Amino acid sequence: xxxxxxxxxxxxxxxxxxxQQQLARDAEKAGMTVPQFIEHxxxxxxxxxxxxxxxxxxxxxxxxxxxxxxxxxxxxxxxxNPVALSLAKFLRSQNLKPRTCILxxxxxxxxxxxxxxxALQSPEYEKARKKDxxxxxxxxxxxxENTFKLLPMSMLALRVSKIDPHEGHNHxxxxxxxxxxxxxxxxxxxxxxxxxxxxxxLWEGSQIMRKIYAALALLVxxxxxxxxxxxxxxxxxxxxxxxxxxxxxxxxxxxxxxxxILFCVTYFVxxxxxxxxxxxxxxxxxxxxxxxxxxxxxxxxxxxxxKSGSVSAQATFSASTxxxxxxxxxxxxxxxxxxxxxxxxxxxxxxxxxxxxxxx
Numbered sequence: 001x002x003x004x005x006x007x008x009x010x011x012x013x014x015x016x017x018x019x020q021q022q023l024a025r026d027a028e029k030a031g032m033t034v035p036q037f038i039e040h041x042x043x044x045x046x047x048x049x050x051x052x053x054x055x056x057x058x059x060x061x062x063x064x065x066x067x068x069x070x071x072x073x074x075x076x077x078x079x080x081n082p083v084a085l086s087l088a089k090f091l092r093s094q095n096l097k098p099r100t101c102i103l104x105x106x107x108x109x110x111x112x113x114x115x116x117x118x119a120l121q122s123p124e125y126e127k128a129r130k131k132d133x134x135x136x137x138x139x140x141x142x143x144x145e146n147t148f149k150l151l152p153m154s155m156l157a158l159r160v161s162k163i164d165p166h167e168g169h170n171h172x173x174x175x176x177x178x179x180x181x182x183x184x185x186x187x188x189x190x191x192x193x194x195x196x197x198x199x200x201x202l203w204e205g206s207q208i209m210r211k212i213y214a215a216l217a218l219l220v221x222x223x224x225x226x227x228x229x230x231x232x233x234x235x236x237x238x239x240x241x242x243x244x245x246x247x248x249x250x251x252x253x254x255x256x257x258x259x260x261i262l263f264c265v266t267y268f269v270x271x272x273x274x275x276x277x278x279x280x281x282x283x284x285x286x287x288x289x290x291x292x293x294x295x296x297x298x299x300x301x302x303x304x305x306x307k308s309g310s311v312s313a314q315a316t317f318s319a320s321t322x323x324x325x326x327x328x329x330x331x332x333x334x335x336x337x338x339x340x341x342x343x344x345x346x347x348x349x350x351x352x353x354x355x356x357x358x359x360x
Contacts, residue, residue, distance in 0.1 A: 080203075083134050084154035087147065088203050090128050090135070094119040101183045103160065103200055110160065110185065114195035117144055145193045152191040156203040159192065160185035182283065256280065263297065273297035 011019070027037035096111040096119065119125065120138055129135045136147045151157040162183045185200060227235070259276035267273035278295040279288060 080154035080156060081150075083136065084150040084156055085203075086132050086135055087150050088154075088156045089205070090125065091116055091119060091151075092201075092205055094122075094124065098201075099183070101160070101185045101200060103185055103187070108200045108202075110183070110198050110200045112195075113148070113193055113197045113199060116148060116199070117193075117195065120144060120147060148193050149191075151199070157199045157201050159188045159190070159197055160200045161188050161198070267297070272299045 023037065024034055027034045030037055030040070032040065094116075096115045098109040098111045101108055101110040121144065125135070125138070129137070136143065136150075138144050138147055152159065163186050164184070185198070187200075227238075230238075255276075259280070263273045263275055273296070274294060275297055276294050277290050279291065282289065
């Protein structure tokens with residue numbers, strides 16, 4: 001009698017007949033026919049597979065609930081879960097001092113990790129936990145970082161770094177005027193949670209208001225199309241409003257021309273010149289375009305390259321020896337000029353370093 005077929009091996013006729021006989025005996029023991037017994041076996045296999053999937057999901061949920069304890073967990077991106085969404089809603093409601101950045105050609109909001117960690121350690125977070133118990137409890141540094149890592153794990157916020165927008169182009173980098181808070185960034189492959197890192201929001205919150213605004217825009221367009229059917233008083237009001245808008249537009253262009261004339265006059269009278277609304281044509285918001293009201297024209301200072309090497313060498317010699325620099329001679333085709341160092345000894349002054357405030 002041959003045994004059962006090996007994996008990947010076609011069963012012989014005798015083995016098939018033996019399996020059919022065994023199946024018939026098992027069906028007879030169960031009090032079923034052979035087709036009924038086969039359906040019973042299929043249902044058992046499906047139920048067992050469903051139980052395994054439920055156990056795997058339950059285990060994953062338990063791991064997410066225990067994210068606030070133990071060592072920091074590695075970040076593995078996945079679909080958003082309710083806990084991460086609740087955390088994102090809380091952080092969105094806090095003042096993280098976000099700044100505008102450019103990510104893949106789109107404007108996004110960027111925040112610093114340390115501000116989010118401070119918000120998670122604040123009393124407001126404890127109040128939010130009382131209202132929503134699903135928010136993780138924070139007991140130590142590891143639980144704090146693991147709670148924050150729920151954002152990148154659910155693809156709600158990702159770590160970014162500043163890049164040069166002209167990187168990879170053939171032309172040399174242009175030194176354009178920097179607008180405060182407007183960075184061009186890219187997503188980093190390593191998603192960490194250090195305090196000095198920046199994250200960008202990919203989750204924009206509830207879209208209900210956006211849908212309401214879109215519906216209102218459609219209503220406005222539909223109302224404009226029905227303009228001939230409007231009452232006479234409404235049409236007259238729109239007529240006067242349109243004239244008012246045209247007057248404001250004309251005043252704006254007159255102001256733009258006047259600011260250029262003002263700069264040209266002040267450039268020669270009181271250099272370097274004065275600009276009215278210097279940020280008028282900058283890539284900023286409407287309100288920021290009129291701040292400040294006026295400013296002096298920025299002049300780029302040219303660096304003096306002549307005699308820079310000799311001056312630095314003399315300063316180094318004087319600082320190290322405490323003696324005046326030796327005489328230097330410059331020989332030309334016509335005459336020889338001798339320049340002597342200063343006779344008086346100068347006290348060494350350490351170079352001053354101007355510290356810049358942190359750009360936040």
